[in-house]
Amino acid sequence: MKKLFLAFVVIIIGSVAVIWVLSKQQSKSLPAGVVADRILIQKGLRRLTVFRQGKPLKTYQVALGRNPQGKKTKEGDCRTPEGIYTIDRRKQSSKYCRALHISYPNQADVAQAKARGVSPGGDVMIHGLPNALGFVGKLHLIRDWTLGCVAVTNPEIEEIWRVVPDGVVVEIVP
Numbered sequence: 001m002k003k004l005f006l007a008f009v010v011i012i013i014g015s016v017a018v019i020w021v022l023s024k025q026q027s028k029s030l031p032a033g034v035v036a037d038r039i040l041i042q043k044g045l046r047r048l049t050v051f052r053q054g055k056p057l058k059t060y061q062v063a064l065g066r067n068p069q070g071k072k073t074k075e076g077d078c079r080t081p082e083g084i085y086t087i088d089r090r091k092q093s094s095k096y097c098r099a100l101h102i103s104y105p106n107q108a109d110v111a112q113a114k115a116r117g118v119s120p121g122g123d124v125m126i127h128g129l130p131n132a133l134g135f136v137g138k139l140h141l142i143r144d145w146t147l148g149c150v151a152v153t154n155p156e157i158e159e160i161w162r163v164v165p166d167g168v169v170v171e172i173v174p
Contacts, residue, residue, distance in 0.1 A: 001172055002117075027160060036163045039126075041086070041150055041172040043068055043080060046141070048126070048150060050163060057163070061141050065148035071174075072104065072148055074113055075121030080148050082110065085170045087126075090161070096129030098161050099155040102170050103154050126150045128157035 025128040036050040049059045057152035066081040081104045105120035113120035134154040
């Protein structure tokens, strides 16, 4: 019983410490009128950076698909794609707080899937947290949880939504 109580206390203290550290990592908002012209997603670093004229504007930590190793090869593999895409549309209302649609699959992705006789999948987005779960905040970063999308906190997707217009290039690298 004593060991169980001690384990419980350690878990509580550890959780409070993680929440405190993550809350301190909030960075300054981008000023009004700033417009990004490129997004770089580095899967291995779990990082999304928005750029303007080759200079980084801001970096966000992200959660990826539940099976993050390797590039997306078929529908349902829970992988985040790798390659060059664009933001081709937005979803203001969805089951997540805002979503920017990534133009996956591109022609190469379609050809690769067709050669293997599978669907490449689609509907890959940069989005916030599920509706009604925004309070989770940066704790969502503890593990990769999406079906292949790139997830940030709700305040972060609001900012990304504001500074990233449709047509912006999205490069996703391992």
